[in-house]
Amino acid sequence: MALFLFTRAILAGEPIQVFNHGRMVRDFTYIDDIANGVVRVLDRPATVDAGFDAAAPDPARSNAPYRVFNIGNNDPVPLMDFIDAIESSLGRTAIKEFLPLQDGDVPATSADVSELEAWTDFRPRTPVRDGVGRFVQWYREYYKI
Numbered sequence: 001m002a003l004f005l006f007t008r009a010i011l012a013g014e015p016i017q018v019f020n021h022g023r024m025v026r027d028f029t030y031i032d033d034i035a036n037g038v039v040r041v042l043d044r045p046a047t048v049d050a051g052f053d054a055a056a057p058d059p060a061r062s063n064a065p066y067r068v069f070n071i072g073n074n075d076p077v078p079l080m081d082f083i084d085a086i087e088s089s090l091g092r093t094a095i096k097e098f099l100p101l102q103d104g105d106v107p108a109t110s111a112d113v114s115e116l117e118a119w120t121d122f123r124p125r126t127p128v129r130d131g132v133g134r135f136v137q138w139y140r141e142y143y144k145i
Helices: 002-012 031-042 079-090 114-120 128-142
Strands: 015-018 095-098
Touching: 002 015, 002 079, 002 128, 015 079, 031 114, 031 128, 079 128
Parallel strands: 015 095
Antiparallel strands: none
């Protein structure tokens, strides 16, 4: 979402909103890694979790035959580095509107992909700069910019 919005705004010469004055950390994940993670779990039907203990239940576990996975890059990146990657790929500098932290937002997020890796032997591996570069190339081709 941010990548699309930022790219569009930068190319249009419009400002981008940078919350928490840029002091954010996010776990940006390239779409091909998300798709690959989903495909990997499709061929692995879930079974009852042998680690579930009804006497001491863990909200992340269940005796129901299902699994819930985080599919994230597992490599948090400072927001300003993410913006720099977009600017570098576009060859343009963003007009940044620095704003305070939004109500309900958190300064840092990161995906724990250990369950996904244990279940499928897969973890996303596309570096943010590579993913941003591929996106910008697609964006320019698709919108003929």
